[in-house]
Amino acid sequence: MSDAVIKVDGLWFAYKDNEYVLQDINIQFDNRPTAIVGQNGAGKTTFVKVLKGLLKPSKGDVWISGTNTKETTVAQLSKIIGLVFQNPSDQMFKSKVIDEVMFGPQNIWKDKKDKNFVYEQSIKALRIVELDNKLEEHPYDLTLSERKLLCLASVIAMDPKIIILDEPTIAQDRFSTRKLAEIIKELIKDGKVVLTITHDMDFVAENFERTVIFYQGQVLDDGPTEKVLSNEENVATAHLELPNLVRLAKALDFKTTPLTIDDFVEEFSRCKKAGD
Amino acid sequence: MDNVSTLSAKISIEHLTYRYPFAKNRSLEDITLSIDAGQSIGIIGRNGAGKSTLCYTLSGLIPRFFHGKIEGSIKIDGEDVPTMSVEKLIRKVGLVLQNPFSQISGAKMTVYEEVAFGLENLGIEKDEMHERIDTVLKQFDLYKKKDKNPFELSGGQLQRLAIASVLALQPEILILDEPTSQLDPCGTTEVFEAISQLKTLGITVIIVEHKFEKLVEYVDKIALLNDGKLVKYDTPEKIFSMPQIEDYGVGQPIYTALCKRMGLKKPNGYYPVSFNETVTLLSGLKMYE
Numbered sequence: 090m091s092d093a094v095i096k097v098d099g100l101w102f103a104y105k106d107n108e109y110v111l112q113d114i115n116i117q118f119d120n121r122p123t124a125i126v127g128q129n130g131a132g133k134t135t136f137v138k139v140l141k142g143l144l145k146p147s148k149g150d151v152w153i154s155g156t157n158t159k160e161t162t163v164a165q166l167s168k169i170i171g172l173v174f175q176n177p178s179d180q181m182f183k184s185k186v187i188d189e190v191m192f193g194p195q196n197i198w199k200d201k202k203d204k205n206f207v208y209e210q211s212i213k214a215l216r217i218v219e220l221d222n223k224l225e226e227h228p229y230d231l232t233l234s235e236r237k238l239l240c241l242a243s244v245i246a247m248d249p250k251i252i253i254l255d256e257p258t259i260a261q262d263r264f265s266t267r268k269l270a271e272i273i274k275e276l277i278k279d280g281k282v283v284l285t286i287t288h289d290m291d292f293v294a295e296n297f298e299r300t301v302i303f304y305q306g307q308v309l310d311d312g313p314t315e316k317v318l319s320n321e322e323n324v325a326t327a328h329l330e331l332p333n334l335v336r337l338a339k340a341l342d343f344k345t346t347p348l349t350i351d352d353f354v355e356e357f358s359r360c361k362k363a364g365d
Numbered sequence: 366m367d368n369v370s371t372l373s374a375k376i377s378i379e380h381l382t383y384r385y386p387f388a389k390n391r392s393l394e395d396i397t398l399s400i401d402a403g404q405s406i407g408i409i410g411r412n413g414a415g416k417s418t419l420c421y422t423l424s425g426l427i428p429r430f431f432h433g434k435i436e437g438s439i440k441i442d443g444e445d446v447p448t449m450s451v452e453k454l455i456r457k458v459g460l461v462l463q464n465p466f467s468q469i470s471g472a473k474m475t476v477y478e479e480v481a482f483g484l485e486n487l488g489i490e491k492d493e494m495h496e497r498i499d500t501v502l503k504q505f506d507l508y509k510k511k512d513k514n515p516f517e518l519s520g521g522q523l524q525r526l527a528i529a530s531v532l533a534l535q536p537e538i539l540i541l542d543e544p545t546s547q548l549d550p551c552g553t554t555e556v557f558e559a560i561s562q563l564k565t566l567g568i569t570v571i572i573v574e575h576k577f578e579k580l581v582e583y584v585d586k587i588a589l590l591n592d593g594k595l596v597k598y599d600t601p602e603k604i605f606s607m608p609q610i611e612d613y614g615v616g617q618p619i620y621t622a623l624c625k626r627m628g629l630k631k632p633n634g635y636y637p638v639s640f641n642e643t644v645t646l647l648s649g650l651k652m653y654e
């Protein structure tokens with residue numbers, strides 16, 4: 090696949106000698122909306138930290154936009170790849186929301202862009218996550234759900250080609266979760282490659298074309314969401330559950346895998362008409 | 366509101382109003398509700414509705430840790446929570462915080478010691494302590510991590526540790542603030558299973574949760590908060606059948622959304638909320654054709 094923006098070849102990783110948390114991962118990512126799912130401790134966060142260059146592969150190679158991460162620096166990589174951390178405190182260190190968001194772009198565009206441009210870019214990002222009314226607040230005074238969104242804004246402001254979201258729906262209510270789905274769609278429309286780690290199977294079913302299952306440091310399954318999330322055996326092995334509508338469809342002997350309420354209603358009325 | 370006598374209630378809250386120090390607005394406003402001993406209650410509401418704040422008042426963190434002015438009353442077995450002795454309070458109420466990073470003491474070197482920390486504070490004897498620790502670590506799939514540093518755990522493993530360390534204390538009232546936000550789906554089910562097990566022991570459980578499909582299967586009642594106020598305190602089917610439910614930004618179980626879309630109610634006039642109810646309703650329809 091020539092349009093793979095991320096290419097991972099024979100990747101192994103251990104935090105400590107010989108305790109391999111990632112084992113021989115071979116995978117590529119392009120601009121399809123992609124979800125990464127898997128059991129607690131499966132290695133998802135570790136994997137994306139390797140992609141971002143924060144952790145070095147023990148063995149194997151990672152290419153980001155054609156560059157081997159071994160031959161570049163984290164600073165260089167941060168221009169093309171942004172990671173929204175699972176724990177927002179890992180990422181925040183300024184005392185004002187606006188400074189927090191401006192910090193990244195200021196660094197990567199040090200001499201090339203003026204401060205005004207950086208400010209505009211940051212405001213735009215804060216507007217997307219609807220925090221532009223809290224510019225002067227201290228990040229630690231924000232609620233957890235707001236802090237997660239702040240971290241997303243900080244990454245969007247740097248305008249990287251690749252954006253990785255590590256459990257963005259933590260602490261979000263239904264409304265914000267829906268908003269997140271829209272933001273992800275917009276980013277992809279703007280030509281970004283977006284990878285999303287999540288445990289919310291309904292969120293995956295509704296919003297992602299491709300799903301990758303991690304299991305004990307390896308890729309257990311990878312393909313169209315409809316196929317991956319209807320494979321009961323793999324889903325159970327990986328400590329996941331079927332999306333609620335898929336579970337319902339199985340209980341009612343549907344022959345299709347409905348991922349949305351629309352899909353479900355359509356198939357249900359077709360079944361009724363056909364009398365099966 | 367409900368006519369349950371507040372005297373028999375384990376927890377009774379009356380006209381509770383609270384404002385954080387220096388905050389412009391009240392985070393809780395005139396809340397009245399009672400929870401019987403042994404009940405399981407869900408708390409739902411959009412971001413900023415006041416769910417965590419209510420948990421803090423129930424567990425006594427307000428006003429001990431967060432100051433500010435409390436009006437109205439909050440009682441456990443007739444005794445005022447804000448003035449109850451800390452020793453008594455930590456025996457009665459356990460709180461699992463929304464952010465597991467805040468729960469971890471940070472002072473302990475291993476997962477095992479982290480769970481032991483709370484138990485030592487309660488003065489639990491050694492043998493019993495070890496037994497309790499082993500039980501919860503196995504229950505939440507952390508046993509093989511017992512000698513690891515808590516900061517070497519994955520996010521979900523850390524959340525499991527936060528839950529395990531509170532459950533080990535065996536409080537009479539257990540409050541969980543979005544305890545499954547980072548858990549894998551099986552882990553989420555395990556937490557709810559643990560809750561229903563506690564219920565059989567007569568423990569009162571209060572849980573803040575956005576995963577309504579799971580929540581509705583385990584709780585007796587749901588308190589819907591909005592803007593610090595209690596909108597409704599009722600059974601799940603009545604809460605989610607409210608015509609204005611969408612106005613509160615909380616969403617609804619996907620099964621309820623589906624049935625509303627298809628215009629299908631249960632014979633009792635309410636919309637289904639759970640998987641089983643929906644299967645029953647839809648398979649009945651299929652058979653009529």
Ligand SMILES: Nc1ncnc2c1ncn2[C@@H]1O[C@H](COP(=O)(O)OP(=O)(O)OP(=O)(O)O)[C@@H](O)[C@H]1O
Nearest residue numbers: 232234385388392411412413414415416417418419
């Ligand atoms: N320490 C604090 N000081 C001042 N205001 C606070 C504090 N903590 C929370 N608030 C405010 O109180 C209100 C209720 O917050 P709370 O955290 O209880 O909401 P929540 O329902 O738990 O939200 P979420 O779903 O985001 O966790 C919000 O407006 C919030 O900004």
Ligand SMILES: Nc1ncnc2c1ncn2[C@@H]1O[C@H](COP(=O)(O)OP(=O)(O)OP(=O)(O)O)[C@@H](O)[C@H]1O
Nearest residue numbers: 104129130131132133134135517518519520521522
């Ligand atoms: N800093 C660290 N040092 C040592 N081991 C670690 C460290 N961070 C994570 N681990 C271990 O590596 C494994 C993979 O962790 P990782 O955080 O990648 O999992 P995850 O799939 O993101 O899980 P979750 O769904 O819980 O977030 C786990 O067993 C974890 O205990």
Ligand SMILES: [Mg+2]
Nearest residue numbers: 134175519520
């Ligand atoms: Mg993780």
Ligand SMILES: [Mg+2]
Nearest residue numbers: 416417418463
């Ligand atoms: Mg909260």
